[in-house]
Amino acid sequence: EPEVTQTPSHQVTQMGQEVILRCVPISNHLYFYWYRQILGQKVEFLVSFYNNEISEKSEIFDDQFSVERPDGSNFTLKIRSTKLEDSAMYFCASSGGQIAPDEQYFGPGTRLTVT
Amino acid sequence: RKEVEQDPGPFNVPEGATVAFNCTYSNSASQSFFWYRQDCRKEPKLLMSVYSSGNEDGRFTAQLNRASQYISLLIRDSKLSDSATYLCVSNGGDSSYKLIFGSGTRLLVRP
Numbered sequence: 001e002p003e004v005t006q007t008p009s010h011q012v013t014q015m016g017q018e019v020i021l022r023c024v025p026i027s028n029h030l031y032f033y034w035y036r037q038i039l040g041q042k043v044e045f046l047v048s049f050y051n052n053e054i055s056e057k058s059e060i061f062d063d064q065f066s067v068e069r070p071d072g073s074n075f076t077l078k079i080r081s082t083k084l085e086d087s088a089m090y091f092c093a094s095s096g097g098q099i100a101p102d103e104q105y106f107g108p109g110t111r112l113t114v115t
Numbered sequence: 116r117k118e119v120e121q122d123p124g125p126f127n128v129p130e131g132a133t134v135a136f137n138c139t140y141s142n143s144a145s146q147s148f149f150w151y152r153q154d155c156r157k158e159p160k161l162l163m164s165v166y167s168s169g170n171e172d173g174r175f176t177a178q179l180n181r182a183s184q185y186i187s188l189l190i191r192d193s194k195l196s197d198s199a200t201y202l203c204v205s206n207g208g209d210s211s212y213k214l215i216f217g218s219g220t221r222l223l224v225r226p
Contacts, residue, residue, distance in 0.1 A: 031203070031212055032211060033212075033213070035214070039220075042202075042216045042217065042218045042219065043153075043159060043202070043214075043216040044216070045207070045213040048212050048213055050212075056211060056212065057209070058213070066193075074174070088210060089156075091158055091159070091192065093214075100164065102147045102164075102212065103161055103164060104158070104161070104212075104214060104218070105131070106158040106161075107158060107162050108157070108158050109156050109157075109158050
């Protein structure tokens with residue numbers, strides 16, 4: 001069964017550093033997303049991406065964040081100048097399959113720890 | 116008011132029991148609704164989409180009441196493996212693909 005993959009599974013970085021989180025969405029999907037979940041809190045939407053551009057973003061997704069689809073398979077989230085409060089689980093998701101286009105499937109997540 | 120509201124639980128039930136979770140959403144423009152399950156420190160996994168006509172998948176039945184902005188999930192014949200947090204989810208509104216998650220309801224199924 002096709003699945004979303006993410007790397008790395010765990011990233012530790014120092015405050016002020018830049019990180020890039022990587023995702024490979026399901027191959028025939030057209031919509032890609034990033035969500036985050038701070039420990040003990042609910043899953044929060046960050047951004048959606050379609051046709052090589054951002055289609056929607058939340059208030060959390062400020063100038064510190066950017067997304068890119070550098071090639072036909074990868075989808076990345078870049079966080080510039082990380083802050084302690086960026087520590088969270090970051091989930092990539094994709095949707096747009098032919099049978100149920102609005103169903104989103106999540107990757108296993110990258111745990112980001114900012115020290 | 117929270118966009119998607121759920122009872123946090125925990126619901127502690129014996130194996131074989133039937134358990135029901137409820138959820139309300141505030142955005143009347145939401146069009147798509149889902150139940151996800153999430154195990155501790157894992158990703159949300161899609162359990163089922165929720166349709167106005169109601170839908171059933173094995174032991175799981177989901178219902179949507181648009182007039183009351185209310186969604187439910189019924190689990191019959193609970194298994195130990197059903198222990199997880201169940202997330203009620205709606206989309207962000209008409210033509211929005213973003214998902215709005217509830218805080219989840221925790222289910223513990225005991226032997």
